[in-house]
Amino acid sequence: MASVSLERLRKSHPGAPDALRELSLEIEDGEFVSLVGPSGCGKSTTLNLIAGLDEPTSGMVRIGGAPVNGLSPAERDVAMVFQSYALYPHKDVRGNLAFPLQLARLPRAEIDRRVAETAGLLGIAPLLTRKPRELSGGQRQRVALGRALVRKPRVFLFDEPLSNLDAGLRAQLRGELKRLHAALRATFVYVTHDQAEAMTLSDRIAVLRTGELQQVGAPREIYDRPANRFVAEFFGTPRINVVPGRVLGVPGGEVGIRPEHLEILAAPAAGALEGTVELAELTGAETWVTVTVGAEQLVARAAAEFAARPGERIWVRPLPGRILRFDASGDLRRT
Amino acid sequence: MKRALAVAAVLSFFLGPLAWQALTSIWPEAELTRPLPRSLTLSSYAGLGGTFARAVLSSLVVAAGTTAVSLAVGASAAFAIAKLDFPGRRLLLGGALAISMFPPIATVGPLYLVLRAVGLRDSLAGLVLPYTTFALPLTLWLLTSFFQELPDELYRAARVDGCTPWQAFLHVFLPLSWPALATSAILVFIFSWNELLYALTFLSTPTKRTVPVAIALFAGEHVEPWGQIAAASVVATLPLAILTLLFQRRIVSGLTAGAVKE
Numbered sequence: 001m002a003s004v005s006l007e008r009l010r011k012s013h014p015g016a017p018d019a020l021r022e023l024s025l026e027i028e029d030g031e032f033v034s035l036v037g038p039s040g041c042g043k044s045t046t047l048n049l050i051a052g053l054d055e056p057t058s059g060m061v062r063i064g065g066a067p068v069n070g071l072s073p074a075e076r077d078v079a080m081v082f083q084s085y086a087l088y089p090h091k092d093v094r095g096n097l098a099f100p101l102q103l104a105r106l107p108r109a110e111i112d113r114r115v116a117e118t119a120g121l122l123g124i125a126p127l128l129t130r131k132p133r134e135l136s137g138g139q140r141q142r143v144a145l146g147r148a149l150v151r152k153p154r155v156f157l158f159d160e161p162l163s164n165l166d167a168g169l170r171a172q173l174r175g176e177l178k179r180l181h182a183a184l185r186a187t188f189v190y191v192t193h194d195q196a197e198a199m200t201l202s203d204r205i206a207v208l209r210t211g212e213l214q215q216v217g218a219p220r221e222i223y224d225r226p227a228n229r230f231v232a233e234f235f236g237t238p239r240i241n242v243v244p245g246r247v248l249g250v251p252g253g254e255v256g257i258r259p260e261h262l263e264i265l266a267a268p269a270a271g272a273l274e275g276t277v278e279l280a281e282l283t284g285a286e287t288w289v290t291v292t293v294g295a296e297q298l299v300a301r302a303a304a305e306f307a308a309r310p311g312e313r314i315w316v317r318p319l320p321g322r323i324l325r326f327d328a329s330g331d332l333r334r335t
Numbered sequence: 336m337k338r339a340l341a342v343a344a345v346l347s348f349f350l351g352p353l354a355w356q357a358l359t360s361i362w363p364e365a366e367l368t369r370p371l372p373r374s375l376t377l378s379s380y381a382g383l384g385g386t387f388a389r390a391v392l393s394s395l396v397v398a399a400g401t402t403a404v405s406l407a408v409g410a411s412a413a414f415a416i417a418k419l420d421f422p423g424r425r426l427l428l429g430g431a432l433a434i435s436m437f438p439p440i441a442t443v444g445p446l447y448l449v450l451r452a453v454g455l456r457d458s459l460a461g462l463v464l465p466y467t468t469f470a471l472p473l474t475l476w477l478l479t480s481f482f483q484e485l486p487d488e489l490y491r492a493a494r495v496d497g498c499t500p501w502q503a504f505l506h507v508f509l510p511l512s513w514p515a516l517a518t519s520a521i522l523v524f525i526f527s528w529n530e531l532l533y534a535l536t537f538l539s540t541p542t543k544r545t546v547p548v549a550i551a552l553f554a555g556e557h558v559e560p561w562g563q564i565a566a567a568s569v570v571a572t573l574p575l576a577i578l579t580l581l582f583q584r585r586i587v588s589g590l591t592a593g594a595v596k597e
Contacts, residue, residue: 048491051491051495052494053491053494053495072494072499073494073495073497074494074495074496074497074498078495079495079496080491080492080495082488082491082492083488084486084488086486086488086489086491086492087492088489088492088493088507089511090510090511099496099506100496100497103496103497103498103502104497147492147496151496157495
């Protein structure tokens with residue numbers, strides 16, 4: 001187990017904008033940190049730099065306090081789980097799990113012991129003699145996870161490991177990952193573009209955009225106090241409402257209010273805005289109501305029983321203290 | 336019916352010359368001009384003798400040697416071009432292609448001088464070397480495109496699991512590339528087996544001659560031993576035909592590798 005520290009990491013490719021600009025990030029020993037952002041934000045680049053699959057143009061990577069720049073992935077003692085599983089097609093499950101140990105020249109008995117232990121932990125013991133092509137997506141990802149676990153590395157890296165799975169399986173494996181992290185207390189660095197995945201799994205989230213770090217913080221903090229408009233809009237579905245300040249009676253700039261922080265009222269009240277129902281979308285547990293207020297549209301959360309029809313008059317009221325104010329450059333205004 | 340006719344036409348176009356050759360080889364020498372022979376004979380084969388057997392052996396050595404060297408060099412180079420990040424990869428591929436554009440007749444003179452200078456003239460190794468330079472571009476292109484089809488994540492996984500680039504090639508990529516290797520092997524083998532110009536120019540000792548040279552030199556000053564030439568051609572074609580049939584499936588899957596998404 002070890003901490004990971006990134007110091008002013010920069011990665012540039014000739015003839016292209018920098019993939020990463022001066023990224024600094026401290027990941028504690030045993031922490032679960034997600035790197036999140038839209039595609040091209042530099043999150044996978046960062047993971048490759050930690051793994052040693054790529055070298056930074058400038059800056060320093062430390063694992064367990066020691067600089068690892070220039071060291072091969074094996075010397076860094078990290079393991080990685082890939083989106084496409086990247087299992088070795090010609091090896092059976094046992095061969096896939098044993099491969100990293102064979103490369104490390106462990107004694108045969110030790111390899112067998114560790115493979116059996118890992119297979120038991122992940123419930124893939126009955127699959128040991130199967131080839132990857134004979135496995136389902138979920139089983140493949142478990143084997144890929146096993147191949148990382150079996151080495152007992154200092155740091156685990158995950159490159160969108162659940163993106164190729166269907167929703168049900170994704171939720172299940174998400175739970176397993178969380179339990180695994182709790183059991184191992186190992187350092188996990190997890191790359192995803194799925195904000196919900198990052199929210200549910202992480203101790204802390206680092207949000208990236210076009211190679212620049214936007215915010216680092218606990219999920220709650222990122223959600224409630226986003227550093228800027230980009231972060232605010234990236235987290236939460238449906239998206240946060242961002243409208244000119246005057247709509248909500250705030251002078252200047254733009255304001256954001258999350259749908260669940262807009263209360264729907266059937267009659268006028270102090271601080272409530274009058275509007276008409278544009279659309280009501282029932283998702284089962286709740287209804288998302290799009291309300292037209294003046295020239296703007298706001299989405300508000302209502303109970304599943306919400307019955308208003310499009311065109312009806314309605315009032316929405318922001319919950320006190322829940323309005324986020326952004327300045328002209330989109331940064332959150334600290335009030 | 337139409338279809339059958341078309342098939343027959345195509346088959347006779349391709350198989351006709353072969354059948355002709357095979358027939359000539361068992362046709363008695365004296366009756367070659369008759370529309371039908373009175374009897375068939377294997378005497379042309381019997382007449383091939385030990386010299387021709389040596390030629391077959393020489394050809395086997397040269398073709399197998401060329402195939403082995405081309406695959407060993409070609410596969411590792413193709414892997415590097417496809418999966419490793421180093422400058423000049425495109426240039427290397429383009430250069431290899433450019434080399435294969437040289438007509439052999441233009442290079443035969445200079446090559447002769449080079450081989451003489453390094454003491455490889457009139458040796459089978461002296462054939463393997465130039466054959467490899469001509470076979471390598473093909474191998475390189477075929478295998479590079481094959482390796483490019485294999486996912487990059489597989490290479491990255493191997494690296495993280497502790498492989499050096501060479502180990503990743505040996506333990507992960509090589510075992511996966513049998514179809515492409517078989518295809519390249521067959522094509523290189525056929526090229527080396529059939530090559531005449533270099534073999535004729537660089538070899539002078541009769542016992543080292545390869546099959547195409549031996550066949551070309553069957554003709555004497557006053558006689559053309561058609562029966563023996565035909566018999567020799569059949570013997571020379573047979574190994575190729577058998578090899579190709581054996582690997583047919585693999586060749587097809589190798590040539591179309593990555594043509595469509597699986």
